[in-house]
Amino acid sequence: MEGEIILEQRFDTSKLYIITSLSVICAIVVVAKINEEVRSVLVFAWACFVKPLFDKFGSRSSSQQQVLEKFYKNQAHVYDKTREVLLQGRIEALKLAAAHLNKKKDIVWVDVGGGTGYNIECMDRVKSISKSFKAVYLVDLSPSLCEVARKRFAAKKWNNVHVMLADACSFEIKDAKADLITFSYSLSMIPTYHSTIDHASSLLDSQGVVACVDFGVQSADTIIGRVNTLGGYVNLCTPWLLRNFWRIWFEADKVHLEPSRRQYLEYRFGTIKSLNMFNNTLGRIPYYIWIGCDKRKSDELIHRINSLATESPYLSPADEETKFKIPLSKGHEAALSNMQKRLPYPSIYYQREVWRVYYDEIQPQYHQFADQYIYAFTWEDPREDNNILRFSSNDTVLAITSAGDNILSYATLPDAPKRIHAVDLNPCQNHLLELKLAAFRSLTYLQIWSMFGEGRINNFKELLITKLSPHMSSQAFQYWMTKGEKTFNPNGNGLYDTGSTRWALRLAKYIFKFFGITNAVKKLCECETMQEQKNLWEKHIKPALFNPFVSAAFIGNPIFLWKALGVPANQAALMGTSVLKYVIDTLEPIIYRSLISKDNYFYYLTLTGRYSYDNCPDYLTQKGYGAMSSKSKPRKEPPLDRIRLHTDTLMDVFNRLSSKALTIAIIMDHMDWFDPKGQDAVAEIQALKKCLAPGGRVLLRSASTHPWYIGKFESEGFLCQPAAVREENQSIDRINMYASTWVCTKMDEPRRRISSLKI
Incomplete structure (x- = not known):
């Protein structure tokens, strides 16, 4: 007992010393007339970090209003000046919420815990308060903060903004329902948060939006059983040290970071967008931005x-x-x-769009891709696909996503397929295609050209939040919020220097520089005649690319083939005894086929890092933009609405598609990856056969002139015919990456005629 008294006396002495010292500092500040910003910071530091250690303002006898008022009364006048660095994400949350509103005017907005009215003033820069909103209600329990808000709104002369000193659990508004309800760093300070969220749920219109930005932590244990409701888990689980340190730290200010508040929010509403971030300026404080809706609104959907x-x-x-x-x-x-x-x-x-098909993102099969796509552009020629298959509006097509270029090219055809299923096991490949779809839904042609023609754009983050986000899944939005600014940075290397294959392109540039042919390569992409192109190749470029050092160190190296080019061992074995000869047979005929500067956007892109207006995929042309952004005729889906993105294996998609649903399957070089001694190829062929309609066709490419699995197709009743086989010094398309292209037709029922490919 005596020891406890001594400790208490020591504590009181320490408290007195600290208080006295800070009082002296404050007096010096006043006397010296230090600028207003410094004084604001000192007031903020005192109220948030020192006073809570000694002032028992949260005693059991205090009401919530008394607790808040004691905390805010002395700092209400400097609140906004001191919170900019601490309370990050507020502007982004408002922009994101505004972008997801279905109503454009006569909006009813309730800002719960709106404090000084800073959020409402910021919203006015996003969407006019006087023109777009029928009524705005600021609800807060602190008289001091409400007084600051009243003065702010009086200066703005907003007659439709109402400040309500009321409890968040029971306030009433004059309007029947709210179109927008926001919690901006307020939910973590409300003890009766269950009741507050329930009340918000009762007020929200069935087509309305609720938004929350706040501090918060989650662990892997807190998301068990509800992962598919959360809209993605990028950065969702906070590391143990940060989770516990910041939770304890903030509790001194009566700010609670425990996961239950957000969990209940995500239980009462459906999640539209979710973003998990860290305030790196102040020690990686975890915070989140979340957009939700009435969870019952999709019963009929x-x-x-x-x-x-x-x-x-x-x-x-x-x-x-x-x-x-x-x-x-x-x-x-x-x-x-x-x-x-x-x-x-x-x-x-x-989500607003139905492009993205549900996938369970916590499955281990997705983790192998390390949160990045392999291909930033597609190495398949859609012109030849159409020459061979002659797509029509009667077709239902399934194709591997890759970077989505071919999917979009099929959709821009004059008589485009009625449905296009894009399949890729790598979620990031579908994130890339989803970004492109959202861009066609919401951006101008010049903006799309900057992003996907040049690979760079100035204001990517702003476009993502305000324009693109309503048309993207939460998972894709999370991905591009974390990766997009760096990817599309106008001062960086651009989109086409991303993905795993960027290492091959970078290596090529180093080789060009090492052998002094960088200028020759640049001129190759500017040639006006075939003869000029041939001369540059023979005299300068070919000797550098195919020298013994490069071929031994890189072209024939299996590690390089897989890591940089995406060529697995099974496929490399199909290339023959000399990988170098295969590469020579690939590249050299290209030079003699067509001008790289005018009619080969594949190699033009790899050498320049961008497309040109007259040398690019069909979907990036003015005509392609017109086709993709068109509304189509009545009873006919617009091109964008015909696309579905499956994040799964081909086998799993085949097993879940209804029988005879597909007329065309384009599986690229996928089957080259199978082990010839295994049974996986046969199982996939059988599943694919079930999905194909009578006369359905499979288009595939291979590194072999006659791949081993063609016999497997034939044994399952397919008629297999080569559409093109590569011969010495000849190319089969503008890429010439593969030795053969095949069409396998389901023969157990009447089939369509196969178009021939003219080389």
Whole structure:
């Protein structure tokens, strides 16, 4: 007991010493008339970091209003000046919320815990308060902060903005429902947050949006069983040290970072967008931006979204008559499971667009890609695909996503397929294609050209938040919020120096520089005649590329082939005894086929890092932009709406598509990767056959002139014909990357005529 008294006396003495010292410092500041910003910082430091250690303002006898007022009263006048660095993400949250509003005017907005009105003033720069909003309600429990807000709004002469000194659990507004409800660093300070969130849920219009930006921490344990509702888990789990340090630190200010507040928010609403960030300026404080909606608004959409995701023809949700006949999509299964648990639907169900098909992102199979795509552009020639297959609006096509260039080229055709399924196991490849789709939905041609023609744009983050985000899944939005600014940085290397294959392109540049042919390569991309192009190749470029050192160190190196070029060992074995000869047979005929500067955007891009207006994929032309952004005729889907993105293996997609749903499958060089001694190829061919309609066709390319698995197709009843086989000094298309192109037609039923390829 005596020891406790001594410790208490020591504590009191220390407290007195600290208080006295700080008082002296404050007096010096006043006397010396230090500028207002310094005084604001000292007031903020005192209120937030020192006073809570000694002032028991949170005693059990205090009401929430008394607690808040004691905390804010002495700093209300400097609140906004001292929170800019601490409270990050507020502007981004407002912009993101505004971008997702369905209403353009007569909006009713409730800002819960709005404090000084800073958020409302900021929103005016995003969307006019006087022109776009019918009514704005600021709700706060601190009289001092409300007084600052009243003065701010009086100066603005806003008659539609109302300051309400009220409890967040029980306030009332004159309007029946709110179109927008926001929590800006307020939810973490509300003890009765369950009641507050419930009240917000009762006020929100069925088509409205709720937004929250706040401090918060999560661990892997807190997301078990509800991952598909969260809209992605990039940076979601806070490291142990940061999680515990900041939670303890903020509790001294009655700010609670424990995960339950956000969890309940995500339980009561459906998640549209979720973004997990760190305030790196102040020691990596974890915070999040979250956009949600009425979780019941999609009751009527389950059938539609499930159908659009996995047909054609449409798949219907299972009932007693059909559940044993029609496979369910993974998205529908997840939605049914969530309904049984009374959880919101998977986040994918609350998106504005139906492009992205549900996938369970925590599956280990996705982790192998290390959160990056391999290909920033597609190494397949869509012109030749159409020459061979003659796409029509009667076709339902499945193709590997890669960078999405071919998918978009198919969609811009005059008689485009009625449905295009893009499949890739790498989520990031589909994030890239989703970004392109969102761009065509929301940006101008010049903006699209800057992003995907030049590979660079000045204001990417602003465009992503305000224009692109409503048309993207939460997962893709998270990816580009963390990667996009660096990828599209106008002062950087640009989009086409990203992905795993960038190492091959960088190496080529180093080789050009080492052998002194950089200028020759530049001139190659500017040639006006074929003869000029041939001369540059023979005299300068060819000797440098195909010297013994380069071929031994890189071209024939299996590690380089896989890591830089994406060529696995099984495929490399199909190239023959000399990989160097294969590469020579690939590149040399290209020089004699067509001008790289005018009619070969594949090699032009690899050598220059960008496209040109007259040498680019079809979808990047003015005509392509017109086709992609068109609304189409009645009863006919616009080109953008015909595309579905599957993040899965081909095998899994085949197994979940209804029987005879596809007329065309374009599987690139995918089957070269299989082990000839295994059974995977046969299993996939059988699954693919089930999905193909009568006369359905498979287009594939191979590093072999006659790949081993052609026999497997034939044994399953396919008629296999080479559309093109590479011969000495001849190219089969503008890329010439493969030794052969094949069309395998399902023969157990009547088939369509195969068009021939003219070289």
